[in-house]
Every structure is written in C-alpha cells, then in structure tokens.
Amino acid sequence: MSIGFWIGAVLLCALAVLIILWPFIRHRRQADVAFRGLNLTIYRERMAELDQELAGGLLTREQYEAARAELEDNLITDVEQPDDTPASPAPAPRQGLILLGITAVLVPMLALLIHVHMDTTPRMSPTQTLALGQNDLDVERMIVQLRQQLETDPDNTENWLFLGRAHGFIEQFEEAAAAFGEAHRRLGDQPDLNVDYADALMMVAGGRMTPRASELLDRALALDPDHQNALWLGAIGDFQQGNYPRAATRLEHLLAQLPEDTDIARSVADALGDVRAMIGTEINGSVTPGEEPAAPLAIQVEVMLDAALAERLTDEAFLVVFARPVQGSRMPLAVKRLQVESFPLTLRLEDEGGMVAGMSLADVQQVQVVARLSRTGMAQAVSGDMEGVSEPITVTADAPAPKVRLTIDRLLP
Numbered sequence: 001m002s003i004g005f006w007i008g009a010v011l012l013c014a015l016a017v018l019i020i021l022w023p024f025i026r027h028r029r030q031a032d033v034a035f036r037g038l039n040l041t042i043y044r045e046r047m048a049e050l051d052q053e054l055a056g057g058l059l060t061r062e063q064y065e066a067a068r069a070e071l072e073d074n075l076i077t078d079v080e081q082p083d084d085t086p087a088s089p090a091p092a093p094r095q096g097l098i099l100l101g102i103t104a105v106l107v108p109m110l111a112l113l114i115h116v117h118m119d120t121t122p123r124m125s126p127t128q129t130l131a132l133g134q135n136d137l138d139v140e141r142m143i144v145q146l147r148q149q150l151e152t153d154p155d156n157t158e159n160w161l162f163l164g165r166a167h168g169f170i171e172q173f174e175e176a177a178a179a180f181g182e183a184h185r186r187l188g189d190q191p192d193l194n195v196d197y198a199d200a201l202m203m204v205a206g207g208r209m210t211p212r213a214s215e216l217l218d219r220a221l222a223l224d225p226d227h228q229n230a231l232w233l234g235a236i237g238d239f240q241q242g243n244y245p246r247a248a249t250r251l252e253h254l255l256a257q258l259p260e261d262t263d264i265a266r267s268v269a270d271a272l273g274d275v276r277a278m279i280g281t282e283i284n285g286s287v288t289p290g291e292e293p294a295a296p297l298a299i300q301v302e303v304m305l306d307a308a309l310a311e312r313l314t315d316e317a318f319l320v321v322f323a324r325p326v327q328g329s330r331m332p333l334a335v336k337r338l339q340v341e342s343f344p345l346t347l348r349l350e351d352e353g354g355m356v357a358g359m360s361l362a363d364v365q366q367v368q369v370v371a372r373l374s375r376t377g378m379a380q381a382v383s384g385d386m387e388g389v390s391e392p393i394t395v396t397a398d399a400p401a402p403k404v405r406l407t408i409d410r411l412l413p
Helices: 003-055 061-079 094-120 126-131 136-152 157-169 173-187 191-204 211-223 228-240 244-257 263-279 307-312
Strands: 298-305 318-325 334-339 345-350 366-374 386-389 403-408
Touching (some): 136 157, 157 173, 191 228, 228 244, 228 263, 244 263, 263 318, 263 334, 298 307, 298 366, 334 345
Antiparallel strands (some): 298 345, 318 334, 318 366, 386 403
8 A cells, every 4th residue: 555545544543533632622721721710719709708807806917817828828829730730630521532442443444444445446347438428538548548458468359349449439430440350350250249340341431331341241140140230230231232122131130129119110110111112113012904003193302402511521422312201100101312413403202113112102191301411321310411301291193293492401410
C-alpha cells in the first residue's frame, strides 16, 4: 500500500480521537471555571458574615483579622491552582471512553477495508464499457490501452475482438475491419466473428456487399443457419446483387425467428415486402385466363434534394421511392429503386410488378410517398440515410395519376 494511504489513515484516526475527546476537554474547563466561581462566592459571603459579627461585638478585632487572613489564604490557593491539576477533576463518563476505544479501532480498519476494496474491485471489460454507452473520448482511450496490450501479447484474440468493436463504435470501419481480420486469422471461422468482420468490410465499402464479406456470411450461415445478423446482412447483399429469391428466403427465415408485433419484426417484414415487390408476379400470382388485367394505378413523383444535404450525396447511394398505406400495415405497396446522378428527377410509381403479395394501391384509401437515399438500396431505413415524406394522398382508378413533389430534407439519426 502507498505511504499516502497510511498518512491519510493516521490523520483520519487523529481527527476521530479529537472529535471524541473534545467534549471531555471542554467539560473539564467549564467545571474548573464553575468551581473557582463558587469559591469566590463563598469567600464573599463569609467575609460579610465576619463583618457583621465584628460590628455586633461577637468578634474581637484580633479574631476578625485572623479569620479574614485564613479565608484569603484559602481563596488564593484555589485561584492559583494549575489547570492540569484541578482540585476535583470530573471523571470521564464510562460510555465516552468505550466509544473512544471502539472508534480508535474501527476507523483504521474501515480505511483499510476501503483501500483493499478499491484495489481489488474488478475493472469493466471493453465490452462492458461499450455497452454502457461511453463517449468517443473514453473509447479512444480504451483503444490506446488495447493496442498497448496487443504490442506485448499480439495473439490475444479477445483483445483483437474488443479492438474491432471499439473502432466500429466510433465509426472507424477500416481499423475495425483490420482488427477483426487479425482475430479471424487466429481463430478461423466463427459465426459472430465472421458477421462482425463482414459488417465492417461492408461499411468500408459504403454499405455495399463485397466478395470477401459475402464469403464470410455464407460460412457463418453454414455454421449457424439461424444466425440472425448473418441472415439480415446476407439478405441485404442478395438484394443489392439482384438475387431476390435468396434474399426473400433469408428474410423469411429471419422473420420466423422473431416475436410478432415487435419493431424489429415489422422492419424485417418491410424489407421482405421490398424484396417481394422486386420479384413481382412470381410472388403475386397470375391473371385468370380470359380475364383482362386491370390498368395499374400509378403516382407521378418529382423528387428533389435539399441543398443542405447535397454534399452528402455519393456515387454509391441508391434512391428508393415507395408508397405505403397511411393506416394499418406500413409495408410498401409500390417500390422504385434506381441510382441517380443529379436532382430533381421524375418517376412513375405503379403497383404493377411492385406490390406486396395480396395488396395493391387499389386496396387502400390513402398512401404516403417516401423518397430515401440509401446505402443499402432497401426501403428499410438505417442511420445516415436521407429521407423525404409526402402528405397523405388519395389514389383511385377513375382519376388521373396524382402528382407529388417531394423534397429529401431529413438526415436519419
């Protein structure tokens, strides 16, 4: 233990002893003052009696002088008595002495226990630190510590994993991918590690699937076919690459594992609606033979980008425009997905080939049109996407296609 601790313990003990003794010290001084005051009062009363006895003839002058001299001698002795030797020192209460002894023992013991506890309390792991939502500065300090430990123990795979997650937490995706790569080189394929590694590689590529990330996810699903994050990221990659049937299969598998009526289940259902919309009539069924297909409903949409967000537009961004019901299910009924180079642009949303199985624009009274610039190309929103939403509009078969002007003016948190 440090010398500073022992100095602090000694000072704490001294303070405790002073607190306990002070009432006794003050009581003794007060008792001394009261005792001397009483002696002086008795002296004055006795002198008054002697004066009366002398005046009444009860004492001769010689007797009076002798008695007065004796009183004065006694008074001088009492007044000049030293403070540290009182005539009648008041004994300290027994309870106070007991309390003093207990305090003298317990105070250093308590200080010692606190010191030992502070020295032996387990420190949080990097994972616990991230889970508590530390700020970027705290995470950067943790990254420095992890790198220092890895310099002396480069094969500590747990620290490589922590380092990758820490870099990802503050959106340093290249460093995160490198750390996960070091962990993967030492540990080989593991479902969670493969998914973290693939996710970091996709983020480095601007949210796009890469061959290496796709390979890692396929291996993760081979080891754990129910791995939810692997199913989700794999479906995003399939969607981006146009493999809609496999994307739908993976999302259906994921949705079957999720509790109903939860936000995450609704999000996966929305994404599944996007995929099915791209598959089109293969999912929706065919027209009865001899029956004329009804003309599809449509919405004319003009999309603009707010000038404040223009600098965030990248070549990798996809524009996803879709119509969703104002009430009830929020699954898209008509979807259009394309890459854009400039704004404004005009497009036509139709429910033909773009509706969710069993539903179309004709089945709802009002819809909202959403335009979103997305890194994944899916209608499911993610942080960093840019979005604009229209007011509710009515679409009917006996009226011209409504026209909607929509400005993308919001950055999703």
